[in-house]
Amino acid sequence: MGQRKIIREGTPMRKLSLKERRTTFKEVALGYNLEEALREAERCLQCPQPPCVKACPLHIDIPGFIRLLKERRFEEAIEKIKETNEFPAITGRVCPQELLCQEVCVMKRIGDPVFIGRLERFLGDYEIKKGIKVPEKIVENGKSVAIVGSGPAGLFAAARLRKLGYKVTIYEALHRPGGVMVYGIPEFRLPRHVLDAYINYLRKLGVEIKVDYVVGKAVTVAELLKEYDAVLISTGAGTPRFLRIPGEELNGIYSANEFLIRVNLMKAYRFPDYDTPIKVGKRVVVVGGGNTAMDVARISLRLGAEVTIIYRRTEKEMPARREEVENAMEEGVKFQFLTQPIEFIGDEKGWVKKIRCIKMRLGEPDESGRRRPIPIPGSEFEIEADTVVIAIGASVNPIIQATTPGLKADRKGRIIVDENGRTSLDRVYAAGDVTSGEGTVIEALAEALKAVNSIHRDLES
Ligand code: FAD
Numbered sequence: 171m172g173q174r175k176i177i178r179e180g181t182p183m184r185k186l187s188l189k190e191r192r193t194t195f196k197e198v199a200l201g202y203n204l205e206e207a208l209r210e211a212e213r214c215l216q217c218p219q220p221p222c223v224k225a226c227p228l229h230i231d232i233p234g235f236i237r238l239l240k241e242r243r244f245e246e247a248i249e250k251i252k253e254t255n256e257f258p259a260i261t262g263r264v265c266p267q268e269l270l271c272q273e274v275c276v277m278k279r280i281g282d283p284v285f286i287g288r289l290e291r292f293l294g295d296y297e298i299k300k301g302i303k304v305p306e307k308i309v310e311n312g313k314s315v316a317i318v319g320s321g322p323a324g325l326f327a328a329a330r331l332r333k334l335g336y337k338v339t340i341y342e343a344l345h346r347p348g349g350v351m352v353y354g355i356p357e358f359r360l361p362r363h364v365l366d367a368y369i370n371y372l373r374k375l376g377v378e379i380k381v382d383y384v385v386g387k388a389v390t391v392a393e394l395l396k397e398y399d400a401v402l403i404s405t406g407a408g409t410p411r412f413l414r415i416p417g418e419e420l421n422g423i424y425s426a427n428e429f430l431i432r433v434n435l436m437k438a439y440r441f442p443d444y445d446t447p448i449k450v451g452k453r454v455v456v457v458g459g460g461n462t463a464m465d466v467a468r469i470s471l472r473l474g475a476e477v478t479i480i481y482r483r484t485e486k487e488m489p490a491r492r493e494e495v496e497n498a499m500e501e502g503v504k505f506q507f508l509t510q511p512i513e514f515i516g517d518e519k520g521w522v523k524k525i526r527c528i529k530m531r532l533g534e535p536d537e538s539g540r541r542r543p544i545p546i547p548g549s550e551f552e553i554e555a556d557t558v559v560i561a562i563g564a565s566v567n568p569i570i571q572a573t574t575p576g577l578k579a580d581r582k583g584r585i586i587v588d589e590n591g592r593t594s595l596d597r598v599y600a601a602g603d604v605t606s607g608e609g610t611v612i613e614a615l616a617e618a619l620k621a622v623n624s625i626h627r628d629l630e631s
């Protein structure tokens with residue numbers, strides 16, 4: 171047998187030209203073609219005890235699907251991924267893979283890790299192009315589940331439960347299903363045709379999706395429990411947090427949530443074809459260092475603004491995905507680190523025109539393990555801005571907790587669940603950001619899978 175050739179360098183992903191990135195909402199990362207995917211698959215060592223599988227929250231059989239891909243058995247490779255992951259074209263794009271499966275990949279010791287997420291995306295896109303297969307026959311089990319919220323957790327649970335034979339109805343407050351994947355993450359990172367393909371697949375499976383339906387107002391969880399055998403709450407964390415500093419009520423200052431909903435969901439960037447305008451000035455300042463801040467900044471840039479991100483720690487501590495920070499920098503977003511706003515200053519008409527800031531230094535690590543930012547006395551200065559977006563995180567949506575007696579939540583309003591997604595109420599389960607505060611898509615999927623397993627176990631017995 172010939173010796174195996176080790177390829178140390180990972181296969182790069184082609185990107186849209188910078189010119190197009192700055193002026194359009196087209197997807198930036200272009201994905202692998204067949205040749206690139208086969209080359210990258212070749213790099214996997216097929217480890218007998220693969221650390222990558224352990225590190226993936228859904229424990230996808232990574233060497234298994236890569237081997238099938240390498241052998242050009244694409245349908246089987248997709249089936250392998252779908253043993254635990256319903257949405258590979260989404261996770262392949264937005265999962266923080268560099269911190270999960272790829273972080274522990276054995277190839278990292280001698281070169282680049284295998285770019286697992288890109289291979290997953292390749293197969294997910296292949297499946298969407300071919301048309302996602304629906305099982306020929308679902309054996310109905312006569313039981314029903316209501317799912318509240320149609321973000322990744324809710325959609326994922328719906329697909330799994332329906333395939334197990336449950337009648338599934340999703341209740342969604344907004345007019346489109348998808349949660350943050352439709353109103354938060356912009357099209358240049360997650361094109362809507364990908365999400366639409368999965369939502370069509372759910373509909374073909376027989377999942378009913380009721381939009382414009384706020385549970386807690388139109389119907390309560392107690393009422394749902396009379397109609398359904400179980401209720402899964404996956405309402406996410408969409409309540410904006412503010413800085414609580416003087417001047418925050420001025421015109422031109424948005425929460426990231428409001429900004430993103432207007433641009434992404436109501437298509438403000440296509441005004442006047444769509445009728446929800448958003449006023450984005452020439453100088454946009456975004457406060458924050460997470461994925462949300464990067465998305466807001468890159469959207470503003472595409473709307474023609476000069477954009478600065480203000481972050482109170484250094485580049486190293488930014489929680490955003492590294493790839494997206496690099497993209498933002500390449501596209502021309504400026505960064506001002508170790509800076510904290512302390513006051514917004516307006517003009518005579520009540521519009522923001524300046525931000526008073528203070529310089530920070532880093533002290534000892536806090537409970538999150540990151541070094542605490544400390545203001546430097548006497549270092550105040552001003553920055554000009556005509557639009558400000560506050561992207562410093564969000565809290566859980568509280569309406570269900572407030573209208574469901576006996577449902578236990580912690581002091582931040584997060585629904586308390588055991589390790590299997592069960593809440594304090596019988597037949598009520600929860601998953602995703604509503605239990606964790608702010609998480610990631612893959613964490614939401616992994617929690618949804620646990621809740622689905624619990625529902626199935628509890629309702630079968
Ligand atoms: P959500 O996606 O928040 O969905 C909850 C749904 O419930 C919403 O549609 C909401 O309208 C609905 N709802 C709320 N209350 C009710 C009610 N009372 N009745 C009916 N429906 C209700 N994660 C990553 O892994 N990678 C990324 O690159 C990434 N980028 C992000 C960028 C932005 C701008 C944001 C905001 C988040 C990002 N995240 C990212 C985080 C990720 O999107 C979330 O962790 C994930 O969406 C959580 O999923 P979820 O299903 O719990 O909730």
Ligand code: SF4
Binds near residue numbers: 265290
């Ligand atoms: Fe890696 Fe995320 Fe895919 Fe799991 S879901 S294999 S962690 S990219």
Ligand code: SF4
Binds near residue numbers: 214221222233276
């Ligand atoms: Fe392949 Fe890396 Fe996983 Fe080993 S750790 S099986 S090389 S992807």
